[in-house]
Amino acid sequence: MLWLCIYLPSLALDGILRRRPTEGPLVLVDGPINARTIVSANETARAAGLHVGQRLSAAQALLSQFEAIPYDRESVERWHQFLAAVAYRYSSEVSLLPHAIVLEVSKSMGLFGPWPRLESMLRADFTDLGFRHRIAAAPTAHAAHVLTMVSDGQAVLSSDTLRNALQRVPIARSRLPANALAALPSMGIRTLGQVLALPRDGLRRRFGAELLASLDRLTGDLASGLELYRPPDTFDLHIELLHEVENQSALVFPVRRMVDDLAAYLAGRDGGVQRFLLRLEHREGRFTDVPVGLLASERDGALLFEFARGRLEHLTLPEPVLALRLIARDLPAFVPAGRDLFDERPANALPIEQVRERLRARLGDGAVYRLGSTQDPRPERAQHEATHDQAPIEPHPRPTWLLPRPIPLRGENPIILAGPERLETGWWDDGQVCRDYYVIETSLGQEAWAFCAPDEQTGWMIHGWFA
């Protein structure tokens, strides 16, 4: 067993910063309305002397201009769940610890490569998403969690070296039960190594069984007992915009972020998305839905964004947008397109499916289609939009262009090149036709497919061109 822990020191702040990058001082505040305290501060704010645990009133005395945003437990929980879904890509055993995600990676290394590569892949993922993190690995989940508290990038790969690594961890960072954390330093015990060396009986009498269980979980003598994370089957992301947006071009940046999150989630569950909904929320609960439907399931962030933007560009906002929501319920399996080893196409070619999606995003969902034959002999109904085509080939001459509705032939009498071919059919559905079809040549030299009433050869109606 090897557990990897990703510690997220500023989950709440990063969740807000990735939505609205700002250089100015920014703090998160929490607590009762008359005693607000700072729970998180960005670098600019810290440089100005603001720190965690400070009263908001004290901070205001230090710095005149800074942003204070209320700490939102729900959104922090959402981000935590979301990042667990991202980490799920690397392991099937993922659990949540306070401000951290642990995953079992001993088997994952066979797939993703040895520890340094796996670590850099995870770091790249989290950095791209805009979350600061510290990573450590240890044979037990709790030990990995404790190691992230003292250093970044430490990997303890075997149980033998684990005790050594834990020796030097200061008690304050050891995540032991609160009563032990408070009492141990005053007893002259400063590191975890010293606690582990103490007689167990004495510890149990003094602090109860809970401390011993925590120590055993650290060393692996007791199973970690963590509940495994299961990714949700639908994706639902909601973000509030900071001000009312009246111009759709201002929606591009938040939509890009949301779609990238969707792509990260899809990569985590090795799935694709076929249909998703972008809901633009207005005042008083009104909203505008922008559905994005694809022909086949996709999961590439840049592609999904391109299709979403194509749909957004066509939209005129009826009223200002306050919040955005991205809902994806239809999440089928993702089957990457197979490519031929001896592919004749240029190396940088886009798959035809992506070209079709790009055209549909701009021209409309019905603008790209294929045609196939039906069994109906009437020319008007002999073809339909279809992706397959199995009907036998028509033995009689058929034009290459078909007019949407027949037009009368003007001018001189045409020259008959072939015909007649009588079509007398359709009595079963009120669309009865009885026509003689001929191939004729008009005075302009066009070859036309025309019909007239049976046995008449006058009153020509042109139905197609042999172009």
Add this chain to the structure above:
Amino acid sequence: MNAVVPLSALLDARQVWRGRTPEVRVGDQPTGWRALDAVLPAGGWPEASLSEILLPVDGVGELRLVLPTLARLTQGQRNVVIVSPPYTPCVAGWRQQGVNMRRVEFVDAGEKDVLWATEQCLRSGSCAAVLAWPHHADDRALRRLQVAAVTGQTLAFVFRDRSHLSNASPAALRLELEAPPRPQIWVRKCRGGAVPAQAIPLPRSVH
């Protein structure tokens, strides 16, 4: 005269008349019409280039000219895209000419989007041929299509009215179709060779 000019270069430039008819060189993209292949310098459509086909009216053989090519490409499981055709293509007629309709994509684009859609398809490199009927295409628009065809290594066909003949065009090949008294093809411009002096008859589709 110190410069040694290889004989083959002179012959390829077709500035030397030869009494014996040379063998028809079949290019990589034959048109399917032997008489036309024989006069075109590439032995067929110019590869990865724009070919412009000018028509007096619709329905004088413009599809007959390209359908053998489309049939060859689609039967080889290559994709063909038709952008904003002037009429509905008749599936039965196309299949009679051997086109595999499963490989033909139709794109309905508005007047403004025809050139955009055509360029996207050409540039993607996933299509073997793209046929388009642009409403308004000037010299610059056609040049964009020509560049896109080179980028995507795709055959591009643009169908336009004969009135555009007097305007210069960046297309590698310009063909003019003529209907009365009998359907024939004039080569008006072909890159890499002299323009043949005679028209090439285009056989009827129905005899």
